[in-house]
Amino acid sequence: MAIPFVYHIRSVRARWTSTIVAVLGIAGTVGVFVAMLSLAKGFQATLVASGSPDNALIVRAGATSEMTSGVPLDSVKIIQDAPGIARGPEGPLVTPEAVLMAPIPLISTGTQANVELRGVSPNVLEIRRQVKIAEGRMFRGGMAEVIVGKNATKTYSGLRIGDTISLGTQRWQVVGIFDAGGSSFDSEVWGDSHLLSQAYGRPENNFQSVTVHLTSPNSLTQLKDSVTADPRLNVDVTREIDYYAKQSTAMTTLITILGGFVATIMAIGAIFGALNTMYSAVADRGREIATMRALGFGGAAVVFSFLVEA
Numbered sequence: 001m002a003i004p005f006v007y008h009i010r011s012v013r014a015r016w017t018s019t020i021v022a023v024l025g026i027a028g029t030v031g032v033f034v035a036m037l038s039l040a041k042g043f044q045a046t047l048v049a050s051g052s053p054d055n056a057l058i059v060r061a062g063a064t065s066e067m068t069s070g071v072p073l074d075s076v077k078i079i080q081d082a083p084g085i086a087r088g089p090e091g092p093l094v095t096p097e098a099v100l101m102a103p104i105p106l107i108s109t110g111t112q113a114n115v116e117l118r119g120v121s122p123n124v125l126e127i128r129r130q131v132k133i134a135e136g137r138m139f140r141g142g143m144a145e146v147i148v149g150k151n152a153t154k155t156y157s158g159l160r161i162g163d164t165i166s167l168g169t170q171r172w173q174v175v176g177i178f179d180a181g182g183s184s185f186d187s188e189v190w191g192d193s194h195l196l197s198q199a200y201g202r203p204e205n206n207f208q209s210v211t212v213h214l215t216s217p218n219s220l221t222q223l224k225d226s227v228t229a230d231p232r233l234n235v236d237v238t239r240e241i242d243y244y245a246k247q248s249t250a251m252t253t254l255i256t257i258l259g260g261f262v263a264t265i266m267a268i269g270a271i272f273g274a275l276n277t278m279y280s281a282v283a284d285r286g287r288e289i290a291t292m293r294a295l296g297f298g299g300a301a302v303v304f305s306f307l308v309e310a
Contacts, residue, residue: 003297003305011309018277025270029263036259040252051241052130053217058210058227061234065247066099066208073205075233079212084223086213088126093213095121095128098193100200102167104156115156117167118185119193119207127213131185136161136176141192147176149186159189167191168199184244211240282306 012019051057058079063069073096079085080092087093098119103112122141125131139145146167148159158165163174172191180186194204214220217239224237238246282289292302 003292003301007305018280022270022274022277025266025273029266029270032266033259033263036255036262040255040259051239051244052128053239053241054129054214055127055240056212056214056220056223056237057240057243058212058235058237059208061236063236066097069208071096071207071210071235073207075235076207076210078230078232079210079227079235082223082226084214084219084226086215088123090123093123093127094210095124095212096193096207096210097121098197098202098206099208100196100202102189104158104165107155107157110157113156115152116188117196118188118190119196120190121193124190124211127211128180128185129213130183131178131180134177134179136174139175139191142195143192144170144172144195145175146172146189146191147178148174148190149188150177150179151186152189153177155187167196168201170195170199278306278309 058071059066059069060071076094076096080094085092085094100117100119101114102117104115105111106113122138125133125138133147134150136147139147146165153159159174161174161177164171165174166172167189178185178190193207197204197206212223214223220237220239227233227235227237289302292305293299297305
């Protein structure tokens with residue numbers, strides 16, 4: 001004879017405190033794991049959104065990222081004439097870029113935090129077409145002017161239109177705010193690559209990477225074959241969206257592993273907590289179990305009843 005289901009409901013209601021503790025322990029474990037996976041997925045989505053299938057990114061051969069790369073001006077001039085690169089009214093759609101870091105105070109705390117500075121060419125908006133000027137205007141080449149990602153203006157102080165900020169050895173005027181569609185560029189500061197390199201004492205004729213706009217997404221192979229076969233060049237060519245996807249892999253894997261480790265530890269604790277709760281529930285209900293047996297309920301029915309309650 002089976003024990004009525006209503007008995008399980010009333011039993012849980014009678015011991016609601018221990019029930020809530022067990023439920024919260026398990027829910028906390030699930031919540032932490034979901035949060036870590038969401039963080040990893042969000043980080044990956046933000047970085048991948050920075051790339052475009054219509055662009056190619058060129059770095060020094062063997063470089064693992066832009067920060068560890070170096071492409072001299074002589075190589076940039078050779079790359080500009082390579083097949084597969086789109087051309088605009090003023091020439092090839094190529095932007096050699098210098099990538100730097102600068103400390104800027106946070107709005108929330110006033111403490112310094114690193115912001116990525118990207119030295120670009122004035123034609124960068126023709127190449128990265130997902131980036132639009134939301135307020136103000138584009139900086140002028142050869143002038144100490146910068147444009148700022150929309151997220152950076154909300155996070156760091158002194159980055160509103162009309163503000164002047166000290167970067168390296170120069171003062172720069174903020175002349176525009178750009179919207180990069182939720183990509184990592186939204187947290188960057190962009191200015192003239194030559195002037196930014198000058199301000200930080202870097203060689204003006206050396207860049208971290210070169211981004212080019214392709215004549216079509218299928219032109220990547222043509223461009224790659226041309227520049228990698230040129231003995232004057234020592235570079236790797238990657239589709240921009242693939243580069244950022246690869247950059248996100250290491251951090252995403254780290255966050256996922258860390259989240260899995262923390263969730264596993266919490267899960268073990270939650271399981272022991274639930275087992276302890278059920279053990280206490282059984283140990284404290286000896287008379288209740290005896291009464292059910294006296295009423296004619298079999299041992300299997302009693303065990304099944306506690307399993308349903310658990």
